Amino acid sequence: MDTYLLEMKHITKKYGENTVLKDMELHVKPHEIHALLGENGAGKSTLMNILFGMPVIQESGGFEGEILWDGKPVQIDSPIKAMEVGIGMVHQEFMMIPGFTVAENIKLNREPLKKSVLGKVFGKNLSIVDFDQMERDARAALKQVGMDIDEKTLMGELPVGHMQFVEISREIDKKNVKLLVFDEPTAVLTESEAKVLLKIMRKLADQGIAIIFITHRLGEVMDVADHVTVFRDGELVDSMPIGETSMAEIAEMMIGRKMGAPFEKSVPVVKEDVPYAVELKDFAVDMPGEQSKGVSLQVKRGEIFGLAGLAGQGKLSIANGIMGLYPSTGKLFINGEEIHHITPQKILERKCAFVSEDRKGTGLLLDNSIEANIAIAAIKVQKKYIHKFGPFSQVDKRKARKHALEMIEALDIRCTGPAQYTRRLSGGNQQKVCVARALSLDPDILLVSEPTRGIDIGAKRLLMEYLVKLNQERGMTIIITSSELAELRSVCDRIAIIYDGKVEGILPATASDHEYGLYMMGLESGGKGRSEAEHE
Amino acid sequence: MNEKIIGGLKRFGSARLIISLFFIALLVITYVLDLSFAATVSDVLIRWCMNFLLVLAMVPSVLSGCGLNFASTLGICCGLLGGVLSLEFGFTGVMSLIMAAIFGSVFAAVIGGIYGKLLNYIKGSEMMIATYVGFAFVSLMCIVWVFLPITNDSLRLAMGGGVRLNVELSATFGEMLNNFLAVEIGGITIPVGFMLVCAAFCVLLRLFLNSRAGRLMQVAGENPKFAKALDISVNRNRILGTILSMVLSAIGILFYAQSYGFLQLYTAPLRMSFLAVAAVLIGGATTRRASIGNVVLGTLLFNGILAMSTPVANALAPDSNLAEIVRIIVSNGIIVYALTKIKREV
Structure with missing residues (x-):
């Protein structure tokens, strides 16, 4: 034993x-x-x-x-x-002082001391820090974790990835x-x-x-x-x-x-004789950290379309740009109609709804009830859930609650009731509330960004299943942006891979891992972009 | 059952609990020391009503995202100006109060609009700016009061032009609401009419907050990013909240003045916004959330304590200046508590 x-x-x-x-x-x-x-x-x-x-x-x-x-x-x-x-802990958020060197951060509050007169008279707190010893210790600790960085570098200058290693060094330096x-x-x-x-x-x-x-x-x-x-x-x-x-x-x-097995779904009911649901021509969005630099693609009506790519390559900016949340250039057509001067209102009126990747910021009113969160979009855009009295109006709480209860049931939102504040819900249930709000607009086109980020497997599965169901039963066009390629491939009909702000290629979900890998890394065409026709 | 009570107390908050207990203790002491209990309670009720709208004015400001309206002084000055003009034009009786409220509201709406625009440039530090805008505006109004070409002798400074320091209201709308439908039970005067008027304002505000426009304003206040995604104009809604707050302040000061019997001009409004802020915070509001319930409770507790601490202190240590000292400690203490609370939230 x-x-x-x-x-x-x-x-x-x-x-x-x-x-x-x-x-x-x-x-x-x-x-x-x-x-x-x-x-x-x-x-x-x-x-x-x-x-x-x-x-x-x-x-x-x-x-x-x-x-x-x-x-x-x-x-x-x-x-x-x-x-x-x-017992030591490596934190998820780094607890570091950016203006201190790596060595200083590692030995923080445990600095080795030298003898000095002041120290002898006034005690430990006024002794002199032994910088040589500190750097030696730090170097040893860094070596132990296999990091080859200069211990004299300022913490703030290190890339995020390295901070984790410094944090580990600090923990193992505690003898x-x-x-x-x-x-x-x-x-x-x-x-x-x-x-x-x-x-x-x-x-x-x-x-x-x-x-x-x-x-x-x-x-x-x-x-x-x-x-x-x-x-x-x-x-x-x-x-x-x-x-x-x-x-x-x-x-x-x-x-x-x-x-369950991978999602079973029928071949998409793509209508060929109608205009594209969404068409982008040289669409560029200025979203900090996620710029896109000229995206052209067409999403057919009734399709589930994926937007994939590594972080920072610009895939997130496309849905945000379409919704008018960040300034964009280029052309956007919705159901064949060109939208000039994009504003959220114009897009929402054309029955597009958006589930943001920024769940706690753009996505939710954290200090409001589930029912208020679900109803507010329809109240604003379609003037639903209100009683009208001439120029005055009152929110129709009964109708809003009924709708909220339906959505809670349909999406299996785990909560104490429709009056619970969304702040108290878990990530997965918060995401479901976001989806419920988008659906209360009864959209034809649904844009969903990072739907499963930070939520557990059970909720993930349910959400993806629900999206497929919406597509199959209501013929909703769905555009999913996600960092999880496997997930996209399980539900999408076609997936566009965004690299360096442009479409690197559009692949069917059945394409091989190898192909996806090449496109994701921008190796397929040297970043020049490649049309779908060529691929097929 | 026990857990329910404990849960309820927790939601009530320790600070509010302590202040409520202090309030009750003062009531008991007043009764035990036989300090004209009935008169004191009557006084508390009147103060509750006379301060009510000034405190209620904090709600739209907070909910639209502008924080506590430390600059409600602007609205207060507008209300006073409305009062002065109403008297100057010779309105009497009920009309004098109604016209004062109308004039005051119009000025407050204009000033609120301009001030709301200013607030849109300094998002995030509204309350600090508001405090100093309030101070500056009071001084500006001092100049206005001096040079206002008044013809009515009862308003004019004895030496010539300009408005008096305190304008007497006994001939016009003084104590009008105090006495409106007032009922006396066991020596305690209950200002039923005044309470109903205050309740009516609560209902109006409640109706607004439940309307589409009100809901959208609250969304803009709570989460500007969320508002943007629905194309709700954050700036316009902040201005709307500020205007509402200013208008309520303007009417609020007229209610206050009719109870007090005087329009107090010049530097009198300087710190009035602080008292309203303190009251709503005692009621459980924060810089991000405030409800009508917070106003009802906070106004009662805050002004009740101010009203009762004076006679109690006088009785406990007669022939001293203790009453005044206690009053200053209590009112400023509560404001300090309120300010520390703001710090914690940011």
């Missing part, structure tokens, strides 16, 4: 009447990368908060169960205590660290950076540090983890060595139901 470094036994945690963790178990050995998996809201963060002795746990009435560290019971009642024991928690570390990294990170995690584990790895990416788990623990709705589903399971099995455990 191996000895465990950390054992959390029978952990139960309630927030008020709401049980978020029920009899949870977690056993972590040294040398082990232990993956924690679960849908959003499954209880992963709560368990980690307990492990770190976060004040929020004490304030909400503590928890039941016990924690064993090296076989001995410990009371972790504050983050400082957790640190003393040897007593025995357990490191990585909370979705790869979410902000590019693919190659993520690979390096996974390698470093492996290396650290080999050196004897236990690692708890929280992520949504199953591929990474399969690559690097030794052991996997799956949560669902605050309960332990199973915990097993990685060798005894498979990706499909884990995914199934997470959502608690079999993953």
